[in-house]
Amino acid sequence: MLFFIIFLLFIFCIGTVIGSFLNVVILRAFSGESIILPPSKCPKCKNKLKWWHNIPILSYILLRGKCYFCKEKISIQYPIVEFITGVIFVLVFLKYGISVETFFGFIIASLFIVISVTDIKERVVFDGHTYALIGTGLFYAIYLTIMQIVNVNSSSTTFQISTEWVLNNPLTISVAGVIAGVLIMEIAAKIGNLIAGERAFGEGDTYIAAGLGAVFGWKNVLIILVLSVIIQLIFTMPLFLKKLITRKAWNILIPVALFFVYAIGYFFLQKQPVFNNIYIVLFSILLMLILGVWACVEIIRGLKNPDNLTYLPFGPAMAIAGLIVLLF
Numbered sequence: 001m002l003f004f005i006i007f008l009l010f011i012f013c014i015g016t017v018i019g020s021f022l023n024v025v026i027l028r029a030f031s032g033e034s035i036i037l038p039p040s041k042c043p044k045c046k047n048k049l050k051w052w053h054n055i056p057i058l059s060y061i062l063l064r065g066k067c068y069f070c071k072e073k074i075s076i077q078y079p080i081v082e083f084i085t086g087v088i089f090v091l092v093f094l095k096y097g098i099s100v101e102t103f104f105g106f107i108i109a110s111l112f113i114v115i116s117v118t119d120i121k122e123r124v125v126f127d128g129h130t131y132a133l134i135g136t137g138l139f140y141a142i143y144l145t146i147m148q149i150v151n152v153n154s155s156s157t158t159f160q161i162s163t164e165w166v167l168n169n170p171l172t173i174s175v176a177g178v179i180a181g182v183l184i185m186e187i188a189a190k191i192g193n194l195i196a197g198e199r200a201f202g203e204g205d206t207y208i209a210a211g212l213g214a215v216f217g218w219k220n221v222l223i224i225l226v227l228s229v230i231i232q233l234i235f236t237m238p239l240f241l242k243k244l245i246t247r248k249a250w251n252i253l254i255p256v257a258l259f260f261v262y263a264i265g266y267f268f269l270q271k272q273p274v275f276n277n278i279y280i281v282l283f284s285i286l287l288m289l290i291l292g293v294w295a296c297v298e299i300i301r302g303l304k305n306p307d308n309l310t311y312l313p314f315g316p317a318m319a320i321a322g323l324i325v326l327l328f
Helices: 002-031 058-062 077-096 100-122 127-154 163-168 170-196 203-216 218-247 250-269 278-302 315-327
Strands: none
Touching: 002 077, 002 100, 058 077, 077 100, 077 315, 100 127, 100 203, 100 315, 127 170, 127 203, 163 170, 170 203, 170 218, 203 218, 203 315, 218 250, 218 315, 250 278
16 A cells, blocks of 8 residues: 555656646747757746756745746746646546556646646647647557457457448547537537627637547547536636626626526426426426527627626636546
């Protein structure tokens, strides 16, 4: 047991080191510099950092969050990314153990972190990061497909290519996932464009969805995207409602409030005897549908005046949903 705990601490430390590297990837994506050269330096005074300035988490604490040379504050992003990466690496290892899946899980989780942070910082999703996610998913699918063939040949049966295998092998599922992710996001974006005059989602979100499809396949990408919407609502709804109240946007606030109050009431009251009547059930569902459509229409109309709404990037929600599926 003690050895296992020590080994988990080792995995955590490896994760924090990778997290430190991810910080470099994130920041140099904005500056356009190579992730290899030049060596790490202070973004303010440009002094080259010493080795002990780069110890994950610990250096931030020892330096009290300030540059050793110019005393400028160091962004809290550094230790947060390092810590989160360490924790996620431990969770991936606990899920998959010592395996090839763990190696790919580390890469996929790292890309999720990079994509999330750039989207949060500047609302930017870099093509290189999403291409890497798509490539990793496809490469993993190729590996699984090859292993599938090898395992069949190593058994008593001989591998044969059939229509069913062509349609259901890991690589086909991965490629179909890329296509499904792109189609779903682009259709949703175009609907937003038709109703509100602008895309409902950015092009970067489409590439992220393609990456999710490559990693998890077409059967899971829709589930992940629905989960992403739920996660987004959890984070944005309090800010969204607060801003609506502050700006007195009653045309949006009233239908949204009515829908949520009615939906919550229906959830808790649906087992009451009165709901044994099929007509009452149908009327209740129809009324909830009408309130939901009314709320959605007013929200979409509000996109034409984004100053009345609160925007949070969708990329992090997609990444969190992907991590949930990866881990659980």
